[in-house]
Amino acid sequence: MYPSLNSNKMFFYFILFLSTLISISSNSWLGCWVGLEINLLSFIPLISNTNNMMSSEASLKYFLTQSIASINFLFFILLKLMWMKNFMLNNSISILINSSLLMKMGSTPFHFWFPNIIEGLSWFNSFILMSWQKIAPMILLSYYFYSKFIIIIIIMNSIIGAIGGLNQSSLRKIMAFSSINNLSWMLASLLISENLWIFYFMMYSFLIMILCLLFNSMNLFYINQLFFFNMNYGIKFLFLINFLSLGGLPPFLGFYSKWIIINFLIFNNFPMVCFFLIMMSLIILFFYIRIIYSSFLFNNLNLKWISIKLKNKQLFFYTLSSLISIFGIIFSTFFFM
Amino acid sequence: MMKFLVMMIFLIPLCFFYNMFWMVQMVIFFMAFMYMCLNMNLGIYSNLSYMFSCDMLSYGLILLTFWICVLMIMASEGLYSSGFYTNFFLINLIFLMVMLFLTFSVMNLFMFYLFFEISLIPTLLMIIGWGYQPERIQAGLYLLFYTLFVSLPLLMGIFYLYDLMGFIMMYFMKFFFFDSYLLYFCMVMAFLVKMPMYFVHMWLPKAHVEAPVSGSMILAGIMLKMGGYGLMRVMVLIQGIGLKLNIIWISISLLGGFYISLKCFVKLILSLLLLTSSVAHMSMVIGGIMTMNYWGYLGSYVLMIGHGLCSSGMFCLAYLNYERLGSRSLFIYLGMMSFLPSMSLWWFLLISSYMASPPSLNLMGEMSLIYWLVSWSWVSMFMLMMISFLSIGYWLYLYSYTQNGLYYLGVYWFYSGVSREYLLLILHWLPLNVMVVKMDILMIMF
Numbered sequence: 001m002y003p004s005l006n007s008n009k010m011f012f013y014f015i016l017f018l019s020t021l022i023s024i025s026s027n028s029w030l031g032c033w034v035g036l037e038i039n040l041l042s043f044i045p046l047i048s049n050t051n052n053m054m055s056s057e058a059s060l061k062y063f064l065t066q067s068i069a070s071i072n073f074l075f076f077i078l079l080k081l082m083w084m085k086n087f088m089l090n091n092s093i094s095i096l097i098n099s100s101l102l103m104k105m106g107s108t109p110f111h112f113w114f115p116n117i118i119e120g121l122s123w124f125n126s127f128i129l130m131s132w133q134k135i136a137p138m139i140l141l142s143y144y145f146y147s148k149f150i151i152i153i154i155i156m157n158s159i160i161g162a163i164g165g166l167n168q169s170s171l172r173k174i175m176a177f178s179s180i181n182n183l184s185w186m187l188a189s190l191l192i193s194e195n196l197w198i199f200y201f202m203m204y205s206f207l208i209m210i211l212c213l214l215f216n217s218m219n220l221f222y223i224n225q226l227f228f229f230n231m232n233y234g235i236k237f238l239f240l241i242n243f244l245s246l247g248g249l250p251p252f253l254g255f256y257s258k259w260i261i262i263n264f265l266i267f268n269n270f271p272m273v274c275f276f277l278i279m280m281s282l283i284i285l286f287f288y289i290r291i292i293y294s295s296f297l298f299n300n301l302n303l304k305w306i307s308i309k310l311k312n313k314q315l316f317f318y319t320l321s322s323l324i325s326i327f328g329i330i331f332s333t334f335f336f337m
Numbered sequence: 338m339m340k341f342l343v344m345m346i347f348l349i350p351l352c353f354f355y356n357m358f359w360m361v362q363m364v365i366f367f368m369a370f371m372y373m374c375l376n377m378n379l380g381i382y383s384n385l386s387y388m389f390s391c392d393m394l395s396y397g398l399i400l401l402t403f404w405i406c407v408l409m410i411m412a413s414e415g416l417y418s419s420g421f422y423t424n425f426f427l428i429n430l431i432f433l434m435v436m437l438f439l440t441f442s443v444m445n446l447f448m449f450y451l452f453f454e455i456s457l458i459p460t461l462l463m464i465i466g467w468g469y470q471p472e473r474i475q476a477g478l479y480l481l482f483y484t485l486f487v488s489l490p491l492l493m494g495i496f497y498l499y500d501l502m503g504f505i506m507m508y509f510m511k512f513f514f515f516d517s518y519l520l521y522f523c524m525v526m527a528f529l530v531k532m533p534m535y536f537v538h539m540w541l542p543k544a545h546v547e548a549p550v551s552g553s554m555i556l557a558g559i560m561l562k563m564g565g566y567g568l569m570r571v572m573v574l575i576q577g578i579g580l581k582l583n584i585i586w587i588s589i590s591l592l593g594g595f596y597i598s599l600k601c602f603v604k605l606i607l608s609l610l611l612l613t614s615s616v617a618h619m620s621m622v623i624g625g626i627m628t629m630n631y632w633g634y635l636g637s638y639v640l641m642i643g644h645g646l647c648s649s650g651m652f653c654l655a656y657l658n659y660e661r662l663g664s665r666s667l668f669i670y671l672g673m674m675s676f677l678p679s680m681s682l683w684w685f686l687l688i689s690s691y692m693a694s695p696p697s698l699n700l701m702g703e704m705s706l707i708y709w710l711v712s713w714s715w716v717s718m719f720m721l722m723m724i725s726f727l728s729i730g731y732w733l734y735l736y737s738y739t740q741n742g743l744y745y746l747g748v749y750w751f752y753s754g755v756s757r758e759y760l761l762l763i764l765h766w767l768p769l770n771v772m773v774v775k776m777d778i779l780m781i782m783f
Contacts, residue, residue, distance in 0.1 A: 244458065249454070249457075251436075251455040259492075262492060263496050266497055266499075266500055267500050275493065278489040278492070278493070279486075279489070282485055282489065286478075289478065289481070293474060296466065296477070297474070298421075
C-alpha cells in the first residue's frame with residue numbers, strides 16, 4: 001500500500017511534486033519547460049528498479065517519449081517566441097505546442113507509450129502516472145489551446161480509450177485505457193473552465209487512488225487473479241463499488257463528476273462532444289463490469305489455497321474511502337440545495 | 338413524504354440484526370398501510386416536502402412499490418431458510434425500495450432520472466447475485482446496457498431542457514412547448530426501452546428468466562412501470578411533436594403486441610411465457626399513453642397498476658412450481674390440479690385477472706385503452722382485437738396445460754402449498770380485484 005520509504009525515493013517524490021508546482025506556477029514558457037524536465041528526471045529513478053526488467057524497460061521508454069515531448073515543447077515555445085509578438089495567436093503554433101503537451105500526458109494520437117509503460121510499473125507508480133503526472137501538462141494546455149483541435153482530440157481519446165481496453169486482461173492496461181478515456185473528460189472540462197477541470201481531476205484521482213491501492217495491497221495484476229483469490233465478500237464489494245463509481249453509474253461519486261461535466265458541456269453547446277463521451281463511457285463500463293464479475297457473483301469458483309487477508313488498518317481505510325464513494329454524491333448535493 | 342423516506346432509511350439497521358427477516362417485512366407492510374391511509378388530495382401535487390411530492394400517478398405507483406416489496410420478501414422465504422446472504426438481500430431490497438419511492442415522488446426531472454438510474458444497480462445486483470444459472474451474467478449485461486444506452490441521451494435531453502427552461506420541475510412543464518425531433522427521441526426512447534416496446538424488449542426475457550423470484554417480481558411489477566410513469570411525465574413537454582410522431586410508437590407497439598402474443602404460444606418455459614405476455618400487455622399501455630388522451634392516459638395508468646400486481650403474482654406462482662419441481666419447463670409442469678388443487682384456484686384467479694375478466698383493474702384499464710385507441714384511429718381495432726383475443730388464448734392454454742391432464746411421471750416427491758404461499762397469492766389478487774370498487778382514486782385525475 002505504501003510507497004517504499006527509503007530516503008532516496010522520498011527525495012525524488014519531493015522533487016516530483018515540487019517540479020509540477022514549478023511548472024504550473026511559472027510565468028514564462030521556459031519556466032514551464034524547466035518544471036516539466038525536472039519532473040521527467042525525477043520520475044525515472046522512482047520507476048526504475050534494477051531487480052525488475054520490466055520496470056527498467058519502462059523507465060527507458062518513459063525517458064525517451066517524455067524527452068522527445070519536452071524537446072518538441074522547447075522547440076515550439078522558442079519558435080513562438082521568435083515568430084510571434086506578444087499576445088499574437090497563431091493556431092498552427094498552438095497545435096504544435098498542444099501536441100507536445102498531449103504527448104506528455106499520454107493523450108490519444110501519442111498514447112502508445114502509456115499502456116506499455118504502465119505495464120512495467122508498480123501500482124503506486126501507475127497511480128502517480130495516471131493522476132499527478134497529468135497535472136502539469138494539462139494546466140499548461142489550458143493556457144494556450146486551439147479548441148477545435150482539442151475537440152477532435154477529446155473525441156479520439158474517448159474512442160481509443162474505450163476500444164483499446166476492451167480486450168485486455170491486464171488490470172494495469174485496463175486502468176491505463178480507462179485513464180485515456182478519462183483524459184477526454186478532463187480535456188472537455190478544460191474547454192469550459194479550470195475549476196471544472198480541478199473538480200473532475202480530484203474526483204478521478206480519488207477513485208483511481210482507492211483502486212490502485214486496493215490492487216496493490218492484494219498484488220493483483222491480471223483479471224483472472226480476481227477469480228482465483230478467495231476473498232472476503234466485503235473486500236469484493238469494494239471492487240464493485242469503486243469500479244461502478246469510476247464507470248459513472250448514478251448512485252456513486254463517479255457519476256457526480258460526469259454529471260457536472262455533461263451539464264456544462266450541454267450548457268456551452270457541445271452536444272456532440274458530450275454524446276461521444278457518454279456513449280464511450282458505456283463501453284468503458286462494459287470492461288469494468290468484466291473486472292467485477294467476481295464480486296457480482298456470489299457463487300463463483302474460488303481456489304481455497306489462495307486466501308487474501310487485509311490488515312485491519314488497510315481494510316478500514318478502504319471501507320472508509322468506498323463509503324465516500326457511495327455516499328459522496330448524496331452529501332455533495334447538499335451543498336447545492 | 339419525508340416520514341416514509343426516513344422510516345425506510347431507518348429500516349436498514351434492522352437488516353443487520355439476526356433473524357429479522359420477517360420483522361423487516363412486517364415493518365414495510367405496516368408502512369404500506371400507513372401510506373394507504375394517508376389523506377391526500379390526489380388531483381394535484383400534494384404533500385409537498387422539500388423536493389418530494391405526490392400526485393395521483395405517484396401515489397398509486399409508490400403504493401404498488403411498497404406492496405410488491407412486501408410480497409418480494411414474503412416470496413423469497415427460500416433465501417431466509419437457506420441463509421443465502423439474507424441480510425444483504427434485505428439491504429439491497431430496501432435500497433431499491435427507497436430509490437423507487439424517490440423516483441416516483443421527486444418533482445425535479447433530473448432527480449427523477451437520477452433515481453431512475455440508481456434503481457438499476459440493486460436490480461442488477463439482485464439478478465446477478467441471487468440468480469440461478471450462469472447465464473445471469475449475460476442477462477445482467479443486457480439489462481444494464483439496454484437501459485443505459487438510451488438513458489444517457491435522456492440525460493443530455495434533460496440538461497438541454499434545463500438550459501432552455503432554467504428549471505426542470507415537472508409541474509411547470511405544461512407551460513412549455515418544445516418542437517425538436519432530437520429532443521423528442523432523447524426523451525422518449527429511454528422510457529420505451531424500459532417499458533419495453535416491441536423492438537427493444539430483448540433485455541427483458543434474459544433478465545426475467547435469470548432473475549430470482551424477487552428480482553422478476555420487482556422487474557415486472559415496478560421497473561416496467563417506471564417507463565410508463567416517465568413517459569406520462571415527459572409527454573407533457575413534447576405534445577406538439579408528439580402529435581406528429583407518436584403514431585410510430587403506437588403502430589410498432591400494437592403490431593409488436595400482436596406478434597409477441599403469437600410468440601407466447603410457442604414458449605416452453607413458464608417465466609418466458611409470462612414476460613412475453615407482459616410485453617404484449619405493455620404494448621397496449623404504450624399505445625394508451627401515446628394517444629395523449631385523458632382516458633388513454635388513465636387507462637394506461639390503471640392497466641399498469643393492474644399488470645404490476647398481476648404479473649408479480651404470476652411470477653410467484655411460477656416460482657412456487659420451480660421450488661417444487663426444480664424446473665421451469667412447461668413439459669414438467671403438468672396436471673397440477675392433482676397435486677395442488679387449492680393452488681389451482683389461485684392459478685385460475687390470477688390468470689382470469691390477467692385475461693381482464695370483470696372484477697379486476699386490468700378490465701377497467703383495457704376497456705378505456707381499447708376505447709381510446711379505437712377512437713384515435715379505427716384501424717387499431719384490428720390489432721387490439723387480435724391482442725385481446727390471443728391473450729385470452731394463451732392464458733387459457735397455459736392454464737389448461739399446467740392444471741389439467743396427467744401429471745409428469747418423473748416427479749418423485751412433492752409438498753403441497755403452505756399458508757405463506759397462499760397468503761402471498763391472495764395479497765396479490767385481493768387489491769387487484771378490490772380496488773375496482775373505489776375506481777375514482779385511479780381514474781379521476783384533473
